[in-house]
Amino acid sequence: MRAKPQSPLPRNPVPAWSPPTTTTDPMLEKDAAGGDFPANLVLQLMxxxxxxxxxxxxxxxxxxYSVILQWVVTMDPEPVLSWTFSGVPCGMGEKLFIRRLSCEQLGTYMCIATNSKKQLVSEPVTISLPKPIMQPTEAEPMEPDPTLSLSGGSAIGLLAAGILGAGALIAGMCFIIIQSLRTDRQRIGICS
Known part of the structure; x- marks a missing residue:
């Protein structure tokens, strides 16, 4: 008897997105320290x-870099929003601004909305450093080329520029010498 071919996909796939849920499961009603959440806490993962x-x-x-966390929740009466970082209170209000992120601020953040009737908890968000795309490699020293050589058109151009530069320098020096001799003769002629 032949075996049935197995599908690469599971029979009951998990949806990529599910709506916010509310739970009263006693297993989920434990905080990070293992204690019970308050009785009026509703775990609504928004x-x-x-x-x-x-x-x-x-x-x-x-x-x-800066990171901004915001949780917009509608409750009646108006809730007080408090932020936690790895279970420790770290801020109040609808937005939490983290300016100049440091290593000490990497971790999990949550927001808790509390009013006189109930508490709601946001989905946790973890802030981490980006994973490197590739591993760094050791730098290899480059050996300098022992011979510097010019050939072809660049060598001819450099040679022509050198000759023209030397000619201009010699012509300039000759001009200065001739001018100084003329001024010397004129001064001698004026004095006599």
């Missing part, structure tokens, strides 16, 4: 607006 753009929850940025 995406953040970021600059530069986040791809699959990761922002790749060079050091000393």
């Amino acid at each position: 995406p953040l607006k970021t600059f530069p753009a986040a791809i699959r929850g990761v922002i790749q940025s060079e050091l000393n």
Whole structure:
């Protein structure tokens, strides 16, 4: 009996995008330290607006560049937005500006919206350095060419320029000598 050919794609593919979800799963209601989230916390993973753009929850940025994180959430009454960096509070408000990104600021950021009725949590975004495209290689010293030579038209042009330059120099010196002799004769003629 022949085996059935297997499809390269899974039977139940995971969608590339899914809408924000709300959960009350007790397994997900643990914070980074392992403690329980407050009872009024709703884990609604809403995406953040970021600059530069986040791809699959990761922002790749060079050091000393700026990064902007923004979370727009609508709640009634108006929420207070607080930002966390690796579980530690790091800012307040709708936007978090990171000016001149440093190594200490690389990590995961989240925003928590809190009002008197409930709390919402944004999707986490991780800021990291870009991955190098290729590995650096050792620099190899270049050997200088032991002979410098000219040939063809460039050699003839250089030779002609040298001869013309020498001729102009000699002509200039002769002109100065002749002029100085003339002025000397004129001075002698005036004095006598």
